[in-house]
Amino acid sequence: xxxxxxxxxxxxxxxxxxxxxxxxxxxxxxxxxxxxxxxxxxxxxxxxxxxxxxxxxxxxxxxxxxxxxxxxxxxxxxxxxxxxxxxxxxxxxxxxxxxxxxxxxxxxxxxx
Amino acid sequence: xxxxxxxxxxxxxxxxxxxxxxxxxxxxxxxxxxxxxxxxxxxxxxxxxxxxxxxxxxxxxxxxxxxxxxxxxxxxxxxxxxxxxxxxxxxxxxxxxxxxxxxxxxxxxxxxxxxxxxxxxx
Numbered sequence: 419x420x421x422x423x424x425x426x427x428x429x430x431x432x433x434x435x436x437x438x439x440x441x442x443x444x445x446x447x448x449x450x451x452x453x454x455x456x457x458x459x460x461x462x463x464x465x466x467x468x469x470x471x472x473x474x475x476x477x478x479x480x481x482x483x484x485x486x487x488x489x490x491x492x493x494x495x496x497x498x499x500x501x502x503x504x505x506x507x508x509x510x511x512x513x514x515x516x517x518x519x520x521x522x523x524x525x526x527x528x529x530x
Numbered sequence: 531x532x533x534x535x536x537x538x539x540x541x542x543x544x545x546x547x548x549x550x551x552x553x554x555x556x557x558x559x560x561x562x563x564x565x566x567x568x569x570x571x572x573x574x575x576x577x578x579x580x581x582x583x584x585x586x587x588x589x590x591x592x593x594x595x596x597x598x599x600x601x602x603x604x605x606x607x608x609x610x611x612x613x614x615x616x617x618x619x620x621x622x623x624x625x626x627x628x629x630x631x632x633x634x635x636x637x638x639x640x641x642x643x644x645x646x647x648x649x650x651x652x
Binding site: 453455457459466467468469472473478479510512514517518519520521522523524 | 569576577578579582590591592593594626636637638639640641642643644645
């Protein structure tokens with residue numbers, strides 16, 4: 419199985435400041451098509467997960483442009499340019515390249 | 531507007547079969563390129579992928595659950611179902627269904643149901 423490792427696991431943030439979460443995979447997620455099969459989800463408190471980023475760097479419909487995804491191969495980053503209070507929750511990365519699809523442990527983002 | 535509603539018994543006895551239904555409205559369950567996925571989350575834990583299924587097409591199972599798992603699509607009822615046999619306490623979780631646009635743009639799980647909590651107990 420592909421192991422997804424996120425860091426940090428806890429991230430206190432200040433509104434208006436940037437934030438960054440790292441996700442590393444145990445195998446390359448770069449497909450011969452050129453796509454990186456890496457996804458970012460946010461699970462707000464008491465809610466279902468919601469898709470933020472697909473194929474490593476594409477924002478999902480309705481996602482604010484303060485969220486961006488980057489990286490390729492085994493190293494990926496989710497960045498929030500200016501954190502807002504509504505961004506608190508647990509962020510998960512997920513790989514969709516190889517069965518079984520696997521998630522990272524989650525990064526809990528909370529306001530300082 | 532797309533709605534996904536998971537339903538099923540909240541309590542299942544140890545070694546019984548867990549049966550869940552995901553009712554889909556606001557989208558064609560047989561839409562070209564759409565898969566439907568099941569994901570679960572044990573209480574206060576992370577996410578675990580269970581399976582993906584496409585109406586009239588392929589099904590992909592998590593190998594760790596494969597021997598106990600059956601997932602199917604009934605287009606006439608607009609439902610996706612999950613059956614997990616011989617359950618134990620480790621199967622206690624919130625079970626989510628989600629839409630998976632996949633054949634062309636690989637968008638991932640772009641819409642999730644609210645989930646249903648299933649507790650396994652003797």
